[in-house]
Amino acid sequence: MNIVCLLGSPRPQGNSAIVSKRFCDTAEGLGSEVKTFALNKLKYRGCQACMTCKTRLDRCVLKDDLSEVLEAVRESDILVIASPTYYGDLSSQLKAFIDRTFSFLVPDYQTNPNPCRIKPGKKLVFIQTQAEPDENAFSDVFPRYEAFFKWYGFDGTHLIRACGVVDAGEVETHKDILSLAEETAKTILKQP
Numbered sequence: 001m002n003i004v005c006l007l008g009s010p011r012p013q014g015n016s017a018i019v020s021k022r023f024c025d026t027a028e029g030l031g032s033e034v035k036t037f038a039l040n041k042l043k044y045r046g047c048q049a050c051m052t053c054k055t056r057l058d059r060c061v062l063k064d065d066l067s068e069v070l071e072a073v074r075e076s077d078i079l080v081i082a083s084p085t086y087y088g089d090l091s092s093q094l095k096a097f098i099d100r101t102f103s104f105l106v107p108d109y110q111t112n113p114n115p116c117r118i119k120p121g122k123k124l125v126f127i128q129t130q131a132e133p134d135e136n137a138f139s140d141v142f143p144r145y146e147a148f149f150k151w152y153g154f155d156g157t158h159l160i161r162a163c164g165v166v167d168a169g170e171v172e173t174h175k176d177i178l179s180l181a182e183e184t185a186k187t188i189l190k191q192p
């Protein structure tokens, strides 16, 4: 399986990066190939609403560091999105990526039963970290984005969430979360 992992935190050794590494290392051990992009190191803009991807091109017309990321996601079997919770949402680094996936949609996406240009059947692994220990807080983030990815034809979605983690690396003490990351990789890759 081809896995693309998008790190949305500016902290290279942050909690979301640690959880996603555990998932990706397990998947690599089971024979998958992983491409990781630390979005914070890349230079790109959000969607410009130019509509070129709905008129002249089947790709985003912007040529920047996100072009390679969007191509890699098109080719992937599994997409890992790893984000800290920032003001009750994904980090802006990831939100800008998601806005640029507008280029995945066909021109008549509003009425077309097959609205997406990318092949269906991909899996989504959504890793969310937050300082707030209450699991009810910010539990709306995953379902909101999950709905968009299902619309894109993703047919398996998995949430791994770490609540009550503040400092970078703190999630290392949450063995249950790291085990869940391993188990999720095994489940998706159908290993006992």
Ligand SMILES: Cc1cc2nc3c(=O)[nH]c(=O)nc-3n(C[C@H](O)[C@H](O)[C@H](O)COP(=O)(O)O)c2cc1C
Pocket: 009, 010, 011, 013, 014, 015, 016, 017, 083, 084, 085, 086, 087, 088, 089, 129, 130, 131, 132, 138, 165, 166, 167, 168, 169
């Ligand atoms: C700009 C900013 C906004 C944040 N907003 C929230 C928030 O709304 N809710 C929350 O629980 N934690 C919030 N946090 C804390 C982070 O989500 C938390 O520290 C998380 O574990 C960071 O993940 P990382 O180590 O992968 O960067 C915020 C942190 C920053 C820097």
